[in-house]
Amino acid sequence: MVSGKQIETGAGPIRLGMVGGGQGAFIGGVHRIAARIDGEYALVAGALSSDAERARASAAELGLDPERSYGSFEEMAKAESKRDDGIEAVAIVTPNHMHWPAAKVFLEAGIHVICDKPLTSNLGDAKKLAKLVEKSGKLFVLTHNYTGYPMVRQARELIASGKLGDIRVVQAEYPQDWLTERLEASGQKQAAWRTDPKQSGVGGATGDIGTHAYNLARFVTGLELDSLSADLTAFVDGRPLDDNAHVMLRFKGGAKGMLWASQVAPGNENALKLRVYGTKGGLEWEQEQPNHLWFTPFGQPKQLITRGGAGAGAAAGRVSRTPSGHPEGYLEGFANIYAEAARAIRAARKKGGKLAKDVVFPTVTDGVEGVAFVEACVKSSAKNAAWTKL
């Protein structure tokens, strides 16, 4: 078995806190695994639920020191910032509307923030947050986790190196089927908050998964969006937010694209897919088979580039843990964001510490753009899909 690349720097784990992610949550558990995989973090504090009892129980389950299980994130920021062994970074994994208030108190307390996407539930908050990040001088890492996949990095590298020529067409899609019926009516917690404008903001599928697809397209191609035309629909009766988004894209420089996000497409689990076509070649990548990247230099046979295999370059290799043929998945991709964040935090630990150039993670700027994308979609759709600038 050929040896893969391992990320185990180990020089003392980063002390991490968490806001949200108590029992019944989904993404909190994912963040915790992501933080653990490479041994870079130690979870030492939490405000795991707004429900005090659930917070306590969740903390106990995770083996947190009861004293560092807080009833609110405000309390946690205050207490932790005073401790010598206080948290260096916090993971915010609440519903969208709490991202801004939570991020605010930690940044103001001088604590780095790792935050789930979308950045906030509205553009106003997003912009305030961006300003605060800049002012604070703290790190802000947005977990657009799909950018952590090695073959997504590979795709980006191929395009950056000119292998596709000038990009013409970008097809992004993210279909799911779990909201085909009115699951939120059953009390299922994930469905409930994700279809609730108060917690999610103005976008339904657009905010939950459309932002991922948009971010992925941006990340891989480097193209900037000029304007979009969106037709959003809530197919399920009584659902206040869109569950299907059809969007046409015009990028600066002339490339065009389509983006489809849906949560009502039976037979699709988490089928994020990106296809990019340029003057010299094309590439295709699917999240459910993330170790594969299809690359066609125009006029040559299609090539299957695999994680760790022939044709995979440095950008993929540095975020890879095992040899080719040993599938890495969603959790490893997510963990790569945490690994990049760890590199940045370690660099920030030292006075004048410098971050290596190849470290890449989504920032508050990507987050603002994502929220702007959601709001532009909603605005366009309200105007019968009129072309709308970001």
Place this chain on the structure above:
Amino acid sequence: MVSGKQIETGAGPIRLGMVGGGQGAFIGGVHRIAARIDGEYALVAGALSSDAERARASAAELGLDPERSYGSFEEMAKAESKRDDGIEAVAIVTPNHMHWPAAKVFLEAGIHVICDKPLTSNLGDAKKLAKLVEKSGKLFVLTHNYTGYPMVRQARELIASGKLGDIRVVQAEYPQDWLTERLEASGQKQAAWRTDPKQSGVGGATGDIGTHAYNLARFVTGLELDSLSADLTAFVDGRPLDDNAHVMLRFKGGAKGMLWASQVAPGNENALKLRVYGTKGGLEWEQEQPNHLWFTPFGQPKQLITRGGAGAGAAAGRVSRTPSGHPEGYLEGFANIYAEAARAIRAARKKGGKLAKDVVFPTVTDGVEGVAFVEACVKSSAKNAAWTKL
């Protein structure tokens, strides 16, 4: 080996003529194979090229009686309609702009017409042709060949029988890559006429392949289009017709869709694909793997329905020649249109002959709608993708 269904009715072949399809053509040869596969037709006359020398050579190559190799389709219609053994049907396989003039003379001569798509190069001709067909009482079969695939029939049957519930989302796409560079400048005949507005009409990729995708979506779902919003692009410098079409669709009754047609997407050969999602389930079909149909009843595992296999019903079985696992392809799908046409022509041979109800083929009405689709796309695109009725 399990026995498949064979179509060999044999009661005297149908006498067929052909307009176009001389040396260097592509689709003419396909029509001839399609006509031969089931032994239903005998090609006995032709006006195979507007170039007299090429017409003669092509006819010789095909073993036509030189006397029935004509210099023009007008001449052919005239001569054949006077013969006792004259052609009963003609296949029109010229560039688009000649469909209408050719069809006209044969219909007026009392000869059935099998015509390649798109119906005509403009909507005016299309409507005149539709009127003439009705008046003539003759059969008019449009070779939207992809509707001939057994698993496309199966898909249609699944939806018609309610297995998908109410349709919500329709995703149609037809990417190719053969026009990624300016092939027409090299003199390649196929590229030349297909990118020439005089021969093709106002649509490039939209007319050549977008019409197929649109027709397929219509055929399978039975939905009628209300309006569309199209963003057409000619990415290759100097190309007067679109080579990439992004279209958003709104169907009557509330379903929505997207259609993407491209001839500049490297790595795509002939990747027509249709996905349909309803309240109860979803289905997916790809032209390059035509013997497979993916069907997901919501809440159950995805099923692979194969041509001739378990789960395939009567609609697929009756246009199938071999057992499951013996791949049938493009030519057999095309031949199914000819087989359906043969059934119709044989029924028409008899006074009061009645066509069996399960015989299905694309008609002049589908053709008019296809041309209307192209013109609506072009009109919408010219108005910055404004929503446009068909």
Place this chain on the structure above:
Amino acid sequence: MVSGKQIETGAGPIRLGMVGGGQGAFIGGVHRIAARIDGEYALVAGALSSDAERARASAAELGLDPERSYGSFEEMAKAESKRDDGIEAVAIVTPNHMHWPAAKVFLEAGIHVICDKPLTSNLGDAKKLAKLVEKSGKLFVLTHNYTGYPMVRQARELIASGKLGDIRVVQAEYPQDWLTERLEASGQKQAAWRTDPKQSGVGGATGDIGTHAYNLARFVTGLELDSLSADLTAFVDGRPLDDNAHVMLRFKGGAKGMLWASQVAPGNENALKLRVYGTKGGLEWEQEQPNHLWFTPFGQPKQLITRGGAGAGAAAGRVSRTPSGHPEGYLEGFANIYAEAARAIRAARKKGGKLAKDVVFPTVTDGVEGVAFVEACVKSSAKNAAWTKL
């Protein structure tokens, strides 16, 4: 649409007769389609069934001249060889045990033979037939149809040109599932004769499909078998012939292989697959996706070579009818054997006519070897899988 290669030589169809293939048969219909696709043959005579009534009805259905529908193949050979317009070639599509007696009378009557596989039901007959073919000077074409697939030709060309280096490992398999239950007890005709030693010979799955897999491996690699070790099983109670064959292969020169043929593997329709690995690269091909060939030069990304696409060479191109992305299937592959036979027959029509070097078809020699393979498998299995020479 890029123009594909078309085979329409047309210089007067070859007059063809058929033995077997009456109503209820499977492979007879396939042969007829194969003969029709390129317009090279005219079916003009038949002894379509040993049942006189069925023979008559079948002939009528096919539009044969009743006078040329014969009650026996002996009668047919006699009558046709006397006619000026008598058949030039005969297709023998009966159960295996009739191949030899039928072929005998036609060869002796000076008529070319196209014969289904396996060559005969026993090796004695096979050798007699081979001798007779040589003596007769007539053509003998064995329809090992899978060698007609363009990408099988491509695979062969890759190996012949040294792209795989020295071959080390050959994995051939041909699983089906249609005999998982005792279908022959239901009276299903195909199952009945294929599991009957009197009609099939000593091999069940081994003879019916194992011979295809073996022939394919031989055709593509050019390797000769040294010896084999076979473990044959009849899993279904009361079945006298094997329905599953496990075989280890040793080729001359040191390559090794495995061959698996099964008719009791649920979920497999007609899943013939060949994989070949050498010192410099590997390739993989599957019958159910025949337009694709996977080729991996060692140390480089896997390549998808498609029929008609980049990377496909002359050997594939000359047996291809349509452009890349237009799937050709089982019937076209079968038709390629008929097209090659037609080229050979046309060359033989002329005194001193010479056959082009690139014309390739399975011969009586391949047939003898196939029957020898079956008998060696049976012999080996009877001796507890002892290594057995062919």
Place this chain on the structure above:
Amino acid sequence: MVSGKQIETGAGPIRLGMVGGGQGAFIGGVHRIAARIDGEYALVAGALSSDAERARASAAELGLDPERSYGSFEEMAKAESKRDDGIEAVAIVTPNHMHWPAAKVFLEAGIHVICDKPLTSNLGDAKKLAKLVEKSGKLFVLTHNYTGYPMVRQARELIASGKLGDIRVVQAEYPQDWLTERLEASGQKQAAWRTDPKQSGVGGATGDIGTHAYNLARFVTGLELDSLSADLTAFVDGRPLDDNAHVMLRFKGGAKGMLWASQVAPGNENALKLRVYGTKGGLEWEQEQPNHLWFTPFGQPKQLITRGGAGAGAAAGRVSRTPSGHPEGYLEGFANIYAEAARAIRAARKKGGKLAKDVVFPTVTDGVEGVAFVEACVKSSAKNAAWTKL
């Protein structure tokens, strides 16, 4: 996003030591990640290399207390067993020949053992180890990691519940290509020890990967092997151990199978695959797409059962961390063995602690059988593939 199952029991991490796995190793890093993912273990001690300097450097990199970085495993066992906070379990990740001596000292010191496969480099050691495990009363977990994949558990559950009926045919294969050339001559560490009989034992590919394929077949089907016939080859000049193994299998009760393991098959990365066919259905699973399981009830369409999706049962669900469509891979599958081990160790912590019935992991018995399989293959091959009992 639907919530997945998370494994975070947290009641105080299990103190773990490691033998082997220093810099340059592959599988040691995998074990460490597997131990970290669910937060169940804390790595607190190690004898990471027989090279003292490398051991020290590796320990530092991992943040181990220098005092608990030992120069030999004997020393470590002795020291740790005396500490109050000594290790509860040790992971042995050395080359094969060291498994037995290392396991011995830890078992004798009363420490649970988690050991990489194959169990030992020869059957004698394996049997001694099995005896010692029994005597010691300690847990022994063999990391046949592929049994940890949720869909492998699902496959096992399907068969155990009778959904496939009586098993007839088992096809196991494990091709790779990384030893196509003589990599060991380059000094690559992984290649060097895996092709060295002193470190690996008598099996090359057979021991390294054949044991995985065999174990997987046994685990999923529950069948016991009666005898095997093996043809092993070292294709690469100068390689003392087999790099390709062809094996025919006869199971008790009448099922038959084939097993192919190869490290010289270009285009294969880590392509472990299992197919099982019974009287009522069949299933297929591939390691490189581990979240998918194909299941065909005979006479029904093939179903795609996905991890976390419809059709996936309790056996898969309990070793799953994320919702369907979020691919889990090799590391999570490996981690599932560690999670099962953790459950067993926690149960063993309590006097009279009882292990839940659904906890499943490979034991020393599986290990003995694996080594017996390797030795039987070698013995059979030496006797010209004579049938050999385990």
